[in-house]
Amino acid sequence: MTATPAHSRVRAPELVGAWLNADDDLSLADLRGKVVLLDFWTFCCINCLHVLDELRPLEAKYGDALVVIGVHSPKFAHERDPIALAQAVERYGVHHPVLADNDLTTWDAYTARAWPTLVLIDPEGYVVATMAGEGHAQSLDRLIGDLVDRHSTAGTLNTGAGPYTPPPVEPTTLRFPGKAIMRDSGTTLVTDTAHHRVVELTVEGDVVSVCGDGVRGHRDGAASEARFNEPQGLCALPAEVAAEVGYDIVVADTVNHRLRGIRLSDGMVTTVAGSGRQWRSQPDNHRHDALAIDLSSPWDVAWYDGRLIVAMAGIHQLWWFDPIRATTGVYAGTTVESLRDGPLPDVWLAQPSALAVDGDRLWFIDSETSALRYIQDDTVYTAVGQGLFDFGHVDGPGKAGLLQHPLGVAVLPDGRIGIADTYNGAIRCFDPTTSQLSTLATGLAEPGDLVVAGDEVFIIESAAHRLVPLRVEERSVGGQAQQVVRTPTRIAPGDFDLTVVFTPPPGQKLDDSFGPSTRLTVSADPPELLVDGTGETTDLSRRLTIAGGVTSGVLQVVAQAASCDIDAPNPACHLTRQDWGVPVIIDPDGPSRLRLMLHGTDG
Numbered sequence: 001m002t003a004t005p006a007h008s009r010v011r012a013p014e015l016v017g018a019w020l021n022a023d024d025d026l027s028l029a030d031l032r033g034k035v036v037l038l039d040f041w042t043f044c045c046i047n048c049l050h051v052l053d054e055l056r057p058l059e060a061k062y063g064d065a066l067v068v069i070g071v072h073s074p075k076f077a078h079e080r081d082p083i084a085l086a087q088a089v090e091r092y093g094v095h096h097p098v099l100a101d102n103d104l105t106t107w108d109a110y111t112a113r114a115w116p117t118l119v120l121i122d123p124e125g126y127v128v129a130t131m132a133g134e135g136h137a138q139s140l141d142r143l144i145g146d147l148v149d150r151h152s153t154a155g156t157l158n159t160g161a162g163p164y165t166p167p168p169v170e171p172t173t174l175r176f177p178g179k180a181i182m183r184d185s186g187t188t189l190v191t192d193t194a195h196h197r198v199v200e201l202t203v204e205g206d207v208v209s210v211c212g213d214g215v216r217g218h219r220d221g222a223a224s225e226a227r228f229n230e231p232q233g234l235c236a237l238p239a240e241v242a243a244e245v246g247y248d249i250v251v252a253d254t255v256n257h258r259l260r261g262i263r264l265s266d267g268m269v270t271t272v273a274g275s276g277r278q279w280r281s282q283p284d285n286h287r288h289d290a291l292a293i294d295l296s297s298p299w300d301v302a303w304y305d306g307r308l309i310v311a312m313a314g315i316h317q318l319w320w321f322d323p324i325r326a327t328t329g330v331y332a333g334t335t336v337e338s339l340r341d342g343p344l345p346d347v348w349l350a351q352p353s354a355l356a357v358d359g360d361r362l363w364f365i366d367s368e369t370s371a372l373r374y375i376q377d378d379t380v381y382t383a384v385g386q387g388l389f390d391f392g393h394v395d396g397p398g399k400a401g402l403l404q405h406p407l408g409v410a411v412l413p414d415g416r417i418g419i420a421d422t423y424n425g426a427i428r429c430f431d432p433t434t435s436q437l438s439t440l441a442t443g444l445a446e447p448g449d450l451v452v453a454g455d456e457v458f459i460i461e462s463a464a465h466r467l468v469p470l471r472v473e474e475r476s477v478g479g480q481a482q483q484v485v486r487t488p489t490r491i492a493p494g495d496f497d498l499t500v501v502f503t504p505p506p507g508q509k510l511d512d513s514f515g516p517s518t519r520l521t522v523s524a525d526p527p528e529l530l531v532d533g534t535g536e537t538t539d540l541s542r543r544l545t546i547a548g549g550v551t552s553g554v555l556q557v558v559a560q561a562a563s564c565d566i567d568a569p570n571p572a573c574h575l576t577r578q579d580w581g582v583p584v585i586i587d588p589d590g591p592s593r594l595r596l597m598l599h600g601t602d603g
Helices: 046-065 082-091 105-109 137-154 239-245
Strands: 018-020 035-041 066-072 098-100 117-121 127-132 180-182 188-192 197-201 207-211 231-236 249-253 258-263 268-273 298-304 307-312 317-322 327-332 352-358 361-366 371-376 379-384 390-392 408-411 417-421 426-431 436-441 447-453 456-461 466-469 481-483 489-491 494-502 508-510 518-525 530-532 535-537 541-546 552-565 573-586 593-601
Touching: 018 082, 035 046, 035 137, 046 066, 046 137, 082 098, 117 137, 127 137, 127 573, 180 231, 180 447, 188 231, 197 231, 249 298, 249 307, 258 298, 307 327, 307 352, 352 417, 361 408, 408 447, 417 447, 417 456, 426 447, 494 518, 494 552, 518 530, 518 541, 552 593, 573 593
Parallel strands: 035 066, 066 098, 231 298, 298 352, 352 408, 489 573, 494 593
Antiparallel strands: 018 098, 035 117, 117 127, 127 593, 180 188, 188 197, 197 207, 231 249, 249 258, 258 268, 298 307, 307 317, 317 327, 352 361, 361 371, 371 379, 390 481, 408 417, 417 426, 426 436, 447 456, 456 466, 494 541, 508 552, 518 535, 518 552, 530 541, 552 573
16 A cells, blocks of 8 residues: 555545454444454464464553554464354453454455454554555564554544453363473373473373473573473484483474474473574574574474475475584475475475475475375375365365364374364375275364374363363264355456555665565465466556456465664564465456555555
């Protein structure tokens, strides 16, 4: 959105839906006098979770002058469940009111096209800025600060108590546990994710030991003093490697963007990879120095082919980590969020969240494409999964089977591949010899992982806060194929102009210090939708040719822009990036242009 005169300011549309974290339903009139920030999110989306972390300092800084409203506009069917949403709000520490926008009414009113999208509204109820993607914290800080100053001076700012009401929390031993591994001693190490710690349990569920003081943060040291931030995956190093590096377990410390090492003899915790900064596509100036390089939401870890493989969910890649050399780098994926097989590393992944090793195969879960995939002979293959917008609970051969946002995978005692089909509340099973997908158990509360101990299999039932044995009720489920439901955009066939709008935030300018400052990648599903215009360019505008013989599809657009601070002694560089999957219907009377907002203000 480019600068517009004051008289054409846009009044913010009303907020429609059901409310959480508030005593009463809220309207924009109730929020008059506050700076309001709408955060359009969905709890499956890793980029949305990043934004939650980016907003916490702003909420603390501006106190009751700022009201953040999380507008939860769901992608998957499970995310429309009010109980599941309430659990997600607690799980991810959302401490502001949340609007359940299940029918995407508010999403459509604000013409949102991407998760996440942020909309800033001034104390008089007018839209000030719209921005898609993550990495906008500094820009928001300046914009909010300016609004607070101006409206405080004008007497139109209300700094009274905000509308947030925290819900009650049930005390449990574990809270939304993430993943687990079995020790040779017969005990289980579990990431107690929402308690920010690692817990050792007996088979009966009794606590043997705890690593981490239970407070969100980052601190190395003794088990009772260390701090984690929503840890997820764990991996035991081979004994000879552990003896050399001085730690036995590697933990994916997800929200800290780090890998942590735990020495089992005394519980000592050390940081072994990650600077703590979130990856922003900066040039690799550290030559893979594991402690200097930036990571992004590592979600799981597994030992494969002589090194540790990391499911780097935050940037849709797999990375490798060498504990002995203390180096790390990209193993698979280009950061484009989609599903494309082929030779490493130039494949497309979508929020990889689980890893399991089976001989020379590395199985992994791509949660956003609801896919089970594997690597063999340096090539990625898809066993189950059709793309970003197709999901369901369907058993059957090959890719006829469907999952819904799975988060766990394991090699079962009989050689089949077990899948924690999280949003279907099920344990599924894929047979590599027959390519058949079946259902082993249903009725579970967001299963997030499977743990194999000899002939036994245990499940992390995350939303029930427990580790339980798998009770097999194997059967075939016909189920129903589903798709992500959003209002499609009408577009005309033939010549078509695509523009991604990016206005550098206040105090910044486009930065080409490390190459072109902008980049645009366009593809389509089905590929026949685009006759011309696919591929990557450095211009944020592109002339496309839309096929006339295709009735509908999805335009997949990835845009990024690099900017840096103006007139600063030590200017910081910033990368703004967003992936859009825009559902479209081909209509001869439709418009022949589309504008997508990466970052824009009303000036």
